[in-house]
Amino acid sequence: MLYSVGLRAVNAGGAGPSTELLRARPALVPNEPTAVSAFGENEQIFLVWAAPENAAAAGLTGYEVRYKLSTDAAFGDWAPADTSTALFHLETGLVNGTRYVFRLRATAGAGQEGPPTDEVEAVPGTLPGTPRSFRAVPSADEAGRVDLSWAAPTERGDPAFDHYEVAYRFNNVALLSDYVVVAGGAAATSHRVSGLDADTHYFFSLRAVSAARRGLPLLTQAMTNARSADASLESLTALAGGASTQSVPLSPESDPIADTSARAFTATTSPTVESFRVVPTTSHAFATITVDGAPVAGGSASAEFDLPEYDTPVSAAIVVTAEDGTTTTTYTVTVTRPLPLSAPTGLAAEFGDGRVVLRWTAPTDTGTRPLGRYGYCVKETASSSCAEADWVRAARTTTTTVRGLENGTEYWFRVRARNEVHTGPASEAVPATPARPPDAPTGLYAGVGDGQVVLSWSAPAANGGAAVDFYEYLYTAADGAPLDALAVVVDVAAAVLSAVVDGLTNGTEYRFRVRAHNAAGYSERSLAASAVPSAVDTTAPDVRFVAQATAGDRQFAVVVTDERVAPRSFRAVDQIQISDVTRDGTALAAPSTVVADPADDTRALVCLYGSNGGVCDDEPGDGGVVPLAGDEVLRVIAGAAADHATPDPNESAAVETVVLTRDTAAPVVVVDPIRERDIQVVVTVTESGVDPDTDPLPVFAPAHDHVVIVEVKILHRSGAVVDLSYPSVVIAFPGDPAKAIVCLYGTSAGGTTCNTRAGGVIPLLEPGDKVRILAGAAVDVAGNESDEATETVTAVNLKAGPPADFAVVPGDRQVVLTWTAPADPYPPDAQVAVYQYRRRPAAGPADDWTDWTAIADRGVETATIDVLPNDVEQVFQLRAVTFVSGFGISDLISGEPTSEVRATPGAPNTAPAIGAPANFFRDGWLGTFEDSTGQVAQFTADDAED
16 A cells, blocks of 8 residues: 655653655565574674564565674764675674674565664673682581682683673582572682581582673582581670679679580579560570570670569570571579668778778668678769769778868768678768868067967968967967976967966066867967066067068158067057158158058058059159159158056157159050051050069059050041041950050950951051051050050051952853953052862852862953853852062951852753754655754654555
8 A cells, every 4th residue: 555654853841844745655564583592602793583573574685783882972884794695693893891782684675674673681701710618618607508619710711701600500400500690709718608408419610700701600519517416605694684794693604605514503682673684695606596485696684584572583595496496495583682781880081191081880771792801982072973983982890081082172972881692882972072181370579568478360371271269379488497387278269369477477488389279179279479578668669661562752661670569459540640741851741651561560652743542653642752852761750659567658769761763664555566467556554663473562463454555547548538436445365465466447245456457446457558556555654654656557458359240151060260360459569379169059058158269360250160060050259379578467368258159050942943854755664754953742653545
């Protein structure tokens, strides 16, 4: 029958135009060949097949073959097979080790080619050699298992073999089992065959296999072992129920079992354990275990056995069945829950020097086993519990000494008992504070009176860890008897550091000592002090003048003592009277004031410029004298009238002199160059004769407390000058009290760190601007003010601005970045070292950036970023990294990043053009129409019978 056929292409947009109608008469073509196989040989592949079933009816005239590499997309051209009707073909000139794909079709003449066969593959190559030294050895620990070993063949083949295959058969069976691949590839030299019948003769076959060919096999044989009759246990463990790691020791043997002839085991648990389990492990891997009839895998725990009663044994039977299924052995484990121990009672703690002695009474309930050792636990609070690691082993007796403790620290103690099977509960906690006797009192002073001596002293430097509860003074007449042969011992309250000893004989010398007492006992005695009571006081107080302790002229010290009066009842500030003060013979118009020295009762401070709140003024004021003009001698007339002499007080010598030197040295203020880029300036303040760290009188405050910023001006590169109405903030310089930091943009972090350029109290600096700092230091111990310190420094913007004209152009799995150099100027001696980019998925978190990655050096203004996923929108940023030296640094400085730019990599989208299909043909068998562009969705044909 004759047909007219037209063809058109159709896609989602509709149908395209049809071809011209072609006329053709269908012809019978042969079907595809069957049973096609391909075999690799040296540099060639041999194909064989069977003829199609309609070969005669279709008038078969021959066969055609085409092939390709397995890695290629398209086949080569069809070519005739070796002979027209033979059922084989040899393709030569191939490369060994390369995989080829073939298709075959039958033909009845030009235009009457039949459909192609399915693809068949083969690899040409030479045959691998036969493995060597092939041995089969039955396994010693399992019936039905054989271990194979061999050496590699001498000839590896081309391509070289890459694995082995093994198969086996019974002695009286001709066919082998299927070959299986041996793990380990070409390097393998052994293989284990499991699951065989026990006590059976087997043959084993081994061959080397390459991608091209299977080598000739090598045979060996072996007899498998009979099934084992080993029904023994290798190990047996008893576990306390609910605690898988708490083993219960077995008796007479411990785990693992050393003597397998023992079959019965006993164990005693803690009284708190209410159940147990057993964990048996067989000596032979293929033996089985049951515990009281329930199967248990080797090394696994059995179900729990309850221990409901004290002193009532509970047994578990473990039956081991050997691999042979008939041999069995029975073991038993018998566990007893003993009567519990009670806690020790009556715990008492006695403190000592760095130690505590503990004593207690043995438990009333000792359980079913003899008591063993005790243990104790030490904690610093009553609420702290004792972990197992906190318990310390003690003796078998009911007392122990805990050493190495800190005096003055309260500790809490517990004890517990144990016997040979378990540990009892802890006792109640009791406290104790280790302590030693205090140090000896110091500074014993003995002042005399009529028939009495006034004693005073200072408290011990250390109380030994316990508060002093009283003092005891001891004395005797100094008549040659040793001092420790004391006639009188008197207690004094702890809060009192003085005593009046009455009833003494005038004219007799007495010697005194004092000692302190606390809960640990008495201290050593103090150094001795002697005194002779007298009815008449004829000794005047001692008055000494001391010049100022530091550079300055505002004050000097007066020291007043009286041998008959204790310092605490005879304070210098209460006794001193300034009756006259002259300067180079000229009387001063106003007397100076006197204040106490807080550190010493025997000292008073004479304030030349008056005082305020008990502290000498730094500068002249109301009530003070005029400032000294230079190195001058002050003549001070003073007396101490309030001594204890009666009826007439004794007065000190009338005149002493002291030389005062006027402090005229002003602090020195230096403004350092700019630091930390452009956010701050450092000011250094020093003063001769003053140590900011150690000088106590007066305290020299850190530099940031002295610096006064007089003015700050911004000198713009444009020529404009900005006089700041709000001064910049001054903060401390870490680690150096002589320096202060002027923050150009204010402070952050609680006032301890300068702000960066992002927001501050002055206009932002730009590259080329200058800063003029004018500073002075007015807080001097003598009121001296430094000269103004002026420095003009250049503000340096060490950060490059963002690259300009940044753009991202998408491509297939890539983008192209373009830009120009940063528009913002940066230091002229700085150079762009590298450009860096970073990216993130637009659909992800805003902070999910990649690390900054270098992409281009200075002068390069384009870069391609590859291996990006198509159709996933990406966000990009770019920055310049400059190398800056000078300005106190030498470093790479990262510049400001560009704004975010988005792009989506992807192949271009072009709409398909629909036209008439090409290469439409007639005559002969019509095969599948293929369109290589992938744009055509389907084909339809209009046909009409002629």
